[in-house]
Amino acid sequence: MDRSQAKQIVTDWVFPTVKSSYMGGLEDRPILAKSEGQTVTDTDGKTYLDFQSGQMGAALGHQHPRIVKKITETMKTLFHASNTMLNVPRLKLHETLGKVLPKPLKRSLFLVSGSDSIEASIDLARKATGGMDMLGFHSGLHGSTSYLTRSMSFAWSRRKHTVVAPATSSIMTPNCYRCPLKLEHPTCEFACMKISLELADANFTSQPAGFIGEPVLSAGGVIVPPKGYFKALRKELDKRGMLMIFDESQTGLGKMGHMFGFQLHEGVTPDIMTLSKHFGGGLPISAVVTSDEIAQKAVNNGYFATRSHATDPLLCAAGEESVNIVVEEDMPGKALRIEKRIKAALEEMAKEIDLIGDIRGHGVLIGIELVTDRAKKTPADAATEQVAQACLDAGLIFQVRGYQGTKNIIRLVPPMTSTDAEVDRAMSIIRDALLVAQKSTAAAA
Numbered sequence: 001m002d003r004s005q006a007k008q009i010v011t012d013w014v015f016p017t018v019k020s021s022y023m024g025g026l027e028d029r030p031i032l033a034k035s036e037g038q039t040v041t042d043t044d045g046k047t048y049l050d051f052q053s054g055q056m057g058a059a060l061g062h063q064h065p066r067i068v069k070k071i072t073e074t075m076k077t078l079f080h081a082s083n084t085m086l087n088v089p090r091l092k093l094h095e096t097l098g099k100v101l102p103k104p105l106k107r108s109l110f111l112v113s114g115s116d117s118i119e120a121s122i123d124l125a126r127k128a129t130g131g132m133d134m135l136g137f138h139s140g141l142h143g144s145t146s147y148l149t150r151s152m153s154f155a156w157s158r159r160k161h162t163v164v165a166p167a168t169s170s171i172m173t174p175n176c177y178r179c180p181l182k183l184e185h186p187t188c189e190f191a192c193m194k195i196s197l198e199l200a201d202a203n204f205t206s207q208p209a210g211f212i213g214e215p216v217l218s219a220g221g222v223i224v225p226p227k228g229y230f231k232a233l234r235k236e237l238d239k240r241g242m243l244m245i246f247d248e249s250q251t252g253l254g255k256m257g258h259m260f261g262f263q264l265h266e267g268v269t270p271d272i273m274t275l276s277k278h279f280g281g282g283l284p285i286s287a288v289v290t291s292d293e294i295a296q297k298a299v300n301n302g303y304f305a306t307r308s309h310a311t312d313p314l315l316c317a318a319g320e321e322s323v324n325i326v327v328e329e330d331m332p333g334k335a336l337r338i339e340k341r342i343k344a345a346l347e348e349m350a351k352e353i354d355l356i357g358d359i360r361g362h363g364v365l366i367g368i369e370l371v372t373d374r375a376k377k378t379p380a381d382a383a384t385e386q387v388a389q390a391c392l393d394a395g396l397i398f399q400v401r402g403y404q405g406t407k408n409i410i411r412l413v414p415p416m417t418s419t420d421a422e423v424d425r426a427m428s429i430i431r432d433a434l435l436v437a438q439k440s441t442a443a444a445a
């Protein structure tokens with residue numbers, strides 16, 4: 001299909017999408033035709049390094065051969081089935097996942113999308129505690145279903161929604177690079193958390209049920225909460241009878257250099273965890289996991305979560321193979337090696353490129369915050385857009401994120417299977433683009 005045909009279909013038939021500041025309208029964007037490993041190729045035959053891992057679902061590499069083999073085999077036997085009955089891939093996935101979960105997490109249920117799992121996890125916390133109020137980070141993003149997950153996605157303005165779900169409110173994201181209290185960790189003693197919880201206590205309209213957050217906030221600006229933060233938060237939640245939910249859609253299953261992102265945070269284990277994205281090796285399946293005790297309490301209070309396709313053998317087989325690949329092919333180790341290489345390259349670049357204000361993240365989730373002035377930390381939105389466009393033109397895909405309305409954070413999410421040569425090529429493309437943006441930013445000043 002050529003560009004003019006695609007433009008016509010977009011004009012006539014595709015639901016409208018907001019223009020991207022650097023990729024333009026939908027009609028201008030690459031038309032993807034195939035993918036393999038760490039690359040995607042468009043209908044013009046141009047190949048891109050995919051440092052966004054698709055929509056983060058291809059963190060094991062596109063078309064991982066073991067996933068392709070597994071789903072091809074499953075397609076020939078049983079690929080859709082009633083979720084009121086058992087099937088072998090489903091049982092195997094419960095067992096395989098259960099065996100890699102740190103105690104006391106062990107029980108799982110399967111759904112389809114990430115948003116599904118978030119809705120179900122909040123419902124689980126509410127049924128298990130008998131409470132209602134939920135807290136989340138004020139730059140968190142947990143999905144786009146039109147009511148509950150959007151209401152908990154404070155990164156998107158809640159003013160955009162027609163109705164916001166009741167008993168949902170935010171606490172301040174612990175963003176040490178831009179601390180609004182102008183304090184420093186650790187002498188701050190987590191003042192942002194203390195103030196937030198004092199306000200939350202005043203605002204709660206019921207018995208509070210829980211908190212949901214990512215161990216490393218991805219879409220909310222690639223923010224790593226400081227050492228000790230979650231341990232302190234855990235204590236505060238326990239005092240209030242609230243459960244801790246970690247949304248590991250973007251951080252789970254190897255990407256942080258650990259099996260799960262929460263393992264970055266000094267022995268803090270959540271009460272409930274969600275998984276999605278590359279959990280299905282590229283196919284849509286998500287999970288909610290918890291302990292025996294919480295699962296039983298919730299079920300006693302009438303909890304259930306189900307979708308027509310939630311336990312499809314096809315999706316469960318992909319999920320099981322994905323977990324096996326993460327373990328057997330040491331994806332956490334691979335993610336750590338990639339992190340080291342990317343950070344070393346970026347730190348070298350930062351010596352000559354003042355636009356780089358901060359480099360952060362873990363494993364294969366790396367953020368580069370661009371600023372026009374390192375001391376003032378002025379967000380360099382225009383330069384970031386310029387860099388993203390230049391990289392796309394040069395064959396490198398990544399997403400631009402922001403924090404509280406800025407658009408100045410380059411987010412890299414390379415597949416964990418990326419080779420040294422691919423990482424080096426991406427870094428060279430980014431360096432060239434940054435050098436040009438640095439010159440034009442200086443000229444505009």
Ligand SMILES: Cc1ncc(COP(=O)(O)O)c(C=O)c1O
Pocket residue numbers: 113114115116118141142143144214218219247249250276277
């Ligand atoms: C952290 C996080 N949670 C939940 C979701 C929602 O997942 P889905 O788009 O599969 O519904 C996303 C989507 O990007 C996400 O980044």
